[in-house]
Amino acid sequence: MPSLAGRAELRRYSRHLLIPEVGLAGQEKLAAARVLCVGAGGLGSPVLAYLAAAGVGRIGIVDDDTVDITNLQRQILYGTADVGASKARTAAERLQALNPQIALDPIPVRFDAANARELVRLYDVVVDGTDTFGSRYLVNDACVLEGKPDVYGSIFRFDGQVSVFGAPGGPCYRCLYPEPPPEHLVPSCAEGGVLGVLAGIIGTWQAAEALKLILAIGTSLTGRLLLVDALDARVREVRVARDPHCPLCGDAPSIRDVTEAPTAPPAARRVPSVAAADLDALLAAQPAARLIDVRDPHERILGSVPGAIELPAGELEARMHELDTAGTYVVACRVGAKSRWAAERLRDAGFAKLHHLDGGLLAYAALTASFEMF
Numbered sequence: 555m556p557s558l559a560g561r562a563e564l565r566r567y568s569r570h571l572l573i574p575e576v577g578l579a580g581q582e583k584l585a586a587a588r589v590l591c592v593g594a595g596g597l598g599s600p601v602l603a604y605l606a607a608a609g610v611g612r613i614g615i616v617d618d619d620t621v622d623i624t625n626l627q628r629q630i631l632y633g634t635a636d637v638g639a640s641k642a643r644t645a646a647e648r649l650q651a652l653n654p655q656i657a658l659d660p661i662p663v664r665f666d667a668a669n670a671r672e673l674v675r676l677y678d679v680v681v682d683g684t685d686t687f688g689s690r691y692l693v694n695d696a697c698v699l700e701g702k703p704d705v706y707g708s709i710f711r712f713d714g715q716v717s718v719f720g721a722p723g724g725p726c727y728r729c730l731y732p733e734p735p736p737e738h739l740v741p742s743c744a745e746g747g748v749l750g751v752l753a754g755i756i757g758t759w760q761a762a763e764a765l766k767l768i769l770a771i772g773t774s775l776t777g778r779l780l781l782v783d784a785l786d787a788r789v790r791e792v793r794v795a796r797d798p799h800c801p802l803c804g805d806a807p808s809i810r811d812v813t814e815a816p817t818a819p820p821a822a823r824r825v826p827s828v829a830a831a832d833l834d835a836l837l838a839a840q841p842a843a844r845l846i847d848v849r850d851p852h853e854r855i856l857g858s859v860p861g862a863i864e865l866p867a868g869e870l871e872a873r874m875h876e877l878d879t880a881g882t883y884v885v886a887c888r889v890g891a892k893s894r895w896a897a898e899r900l901r902d903a904g905f906a907k908l909h910h911l912d913g914g915l916l917a918y919a920a921l922t923a924s925f926e927m928f
């Protein structure tokens with residue numbers, strides 16, 4: 555049993571000790587608690603900072619990513635000098651400096667089906683700071699199967715969501731959305747953008763839920779999905795009941811283990827993709843080939859492609875007739891999700907000589923000195 559009798563501890567946590575609902579007993583619960591934060595990005599940064607400051611005794615940080623300059627607009631654990639460094643390790647160093655009395659486990663690996671359950675099992679509460687549907691289902695599934703609460707958060711542009719899944723009697727993420735949506739229908743923050751401070755609003759809310767679960771105080775967000783609209787400053791609440799037919803937590807579950815979520819359509823339906831490194835060679839070998847840029851006009855201020863056909867994905871159906879079904883096209887967008895969708899629509903409409911730029915124009919820009927994009 556950890557002891558907080560030391561003077562330094564009493565001083566550090568004095569503002570918690572003054573709250574009757576926390577007090578010395580609560581602070582000792584925090585010191586004995588183990589929290590796993592999956593993802594140390596926009597949501598993970600405030601979650602980790604507040605959990606470390608609060609004195610959560612052991613914090614696991616899973617993230618295989620490195621710090622990128624585009625992260626700094628919202629991922630407040632990192633500074634400019636950290637660009638290129640491991641997020642898990644950099645976060646652990648920063649948090650250890652913030653609170654030397656806690657234990658930190660930097661886990662710089664990808665959270666995947668092979669390690670998800672084993673990692674979740676080692677902690678009491680899991681905070682989902684991931685940003686893809688695949689990872690979100692994986693966190694949810696591993697938590698339900700291991701009987702751990704999943705403090706969920708997600709952000710996009712001005713809109714955020716918070717809830718607690720997998721708590722006893724409460725619903726899970728699959729009760730709300732049984733299956734992941736096709737990936738191309740879901741723009742990511744890299745593609746759609748996010749207001750930086752929204753990560754702080756939602757992440758701190760997740761931290762509060764995690765602390766309440768550890769302290770066993772208040773009313774958790776179990777069974778309630780909070781919808782935060784930062785643009786109009788509105789918060790709505792949707793009730794989510796446990797679904798007895800849920801494939802994961804229902805009465806007759808069909809999911810008994812974690813799997814990697816399907817992220818790509820079956821091979822037969824896939825438009826062949828071209829790697830960013832091979833794009834120049836393809837265009838040189840097929841001089842008649844044209845690049846179709848399906849990004850929205852406002853995305854082009856971050857880098858435009860000279861000579862490309864500019865055809866936003868949302869106008870594809872209406873303007874498809876401007877293209878030649880016998881022509882050779884490479885469809886591209888920012889990160890390669892929207893373009894896959896657009897390429898499939900074109901193939902369905904009878905276009906045969908199609909390619910899809912894998913990784914999008916961002917990947918191409920990273921390799922091409924003459925083309926800059928952010």
Ligand SMILES: [Zn+2]
Binds near residue numbers: 725727730796797803
């Ligand atoms: Zn469920």
